[in-house]
Amino acid sequence: MSRAMGEGDELLSGLPHGERIRSRRMKGDIATIIVDATGLSQTESNSLDQELRAAAMAIPGVRDARVALTAAEPGRKLIAIGSGKGGVGKSTVATNVAVALARLGRKVGMIDADVYGPSLPTLLGTDAKPSAEDDRLIPVAAHGLKFLSLGQLVSPGHALAWRGPMATGALARLVEADWGDAELLIVDLPPGTGDVQLSLIQKSRPAGAVIVSTPQDLSLIDARRAVDLFNKTSVPVLGLIENMAVYSCPHCGEASHPFGTGGAQAAAAEMGLPFLGRLPLSAAIREASDAGRPPAATDDHDGAAFADIARQLLAALDTPAA
Numbered sequence: 001m002s003r004a005m006g007e008g009d010e011l012l013s014g015l016p017h018g019e020r021i022r023s024r025r026m027k028g029d030i031a032t033i034i035v036d037a038t039g040l041s042q043t044e045s046n047s048l049d050q051e052l053r054a055a056a057m058a059i060p061g062v063r064d065a066r067v068a069l070t071a072a073e074p075g076r077k078l079i080a081i082g083s084g085k086g087g088v089g090k091s092t093v094a095t096n097v098a099v100a101l102a103r104l105g106r107k108v109g110m111i112d113a114d115v116y117g118p119s120l121p122t123l124l125g126t127d128a129k130p131s132a133e134d135d136r137l138i139p140v141a142a143h144g145l146k147f148l149s150l151g152q153l154v155s156p157g158h159a160l161a162w163r164g165p166m167a168t169g170a171l172a173r174l175v176e177a178d179w180g181d182a183e184l185l186i187v188d189l190p191p192g193t194g195d196v197q198l199s200l201i202q203k204s205r206p207a208g209a210v211i212v213s214t215p216q217d218l219s220l221i222d223a224r225r226a227v228d229l230f231n232k233t234s235v236p237v238l239g240l241i242e243n244m245a246v247y248s249c250p251h252c253g254e255a256s257h258p259f260g261t262g263g264a265q266a267a268a269a270e271m272g273l274p275f276l277g278r279l280p281l282s283a284a285i286r287e288a289s290d291a292g293r294p295p296a297a298t299d300d301h302d303g304a305a306f307a308d309i310a311r312q313l314l315a316a317l318d319t320p321a322a
Helices: 042-057 090-103 120-124 164-175 195-204 217-232 263-271 285-291 301-317
Strands: 020-025 028-038 064-071 077-083 106-111 131-133 136-138 138-143 147-148 182-188 208-215 237-242 276-277
Touching: 020 106, 020 120, 020 182, 028 042, 042 064, 042 301, 077 090, 077 131, 077 195, 077 217, 090 106, 090 147, 090 182, 090 208, 090 285, 106 120, 106 164, 120 147, 120 182, 164 195, 208 217, 208 263, 208 301, 217 263, 237 263, 237 301, 263 276, 285 301
Parallel strands: 028 064, 077 182, 077 208, 106 147, 106 182, 208 237, 237 276
Antiparallel strands: 020 028, 131 136, 138 147
């Protein structure tokens, strides 16, 4: 015997997680519930399924409950942050930009792809280990973002004596982890233009790249090589960041420029790229970073500088390539 539309469905109106339920129907004594599980990990999805099934079965007259989970793949953009050479503060800058993006309301994931010198656990102040489900890593949460690093998987001080294929294979596992609802995935690349960079470009197609450099000519020579790599592989370069641009004496307040100043900004103008901002050579940033307290997580002067760079990056990301 047919029933009127909606008749009996009101029995299911008191189910939990109503904000995720897209459809609830009763046919005879069978309840069918369609649920949006977008952004949930496998564990969270399983828990959601079990809670709804148990709640439906507790309703008088329900003999069977069928729960269907659906999920839309988030529109995730991968941003590579690189440098032509080491020693320019790339990882510190990348980490703080990621934290600043999260504070601006973006859902951010971060990968420490600097295979031979992973520093993200130190910079984010946690040695928590990621778990795994269905052979996918579950990122660790810290300072408003999710992150993965090979530094979480090896003992402190132990070297990773890996050849290129092993390093690129490890990177693939990090990229393919369960990033949930992350809309931006920031990848801190190792210095240079080697296997890890090429593998990321070929397999994951970054939406854009950011280059970090000090103002000095030696650093800028290698920064231009990094820009050239991304240009040749059709990855838009979203801009340059100038790090260690000025040092203010803590005693007299006088500003000096041990690595010069303005070099990255001039290079960006020369190459027709956005200049995303300038950061100081600062003992406060170094001390906070070593202690796992990202300056970008604060509202002080250093935090504001990273927030400005994050806004510039978002503007560059949203600007169509010419």
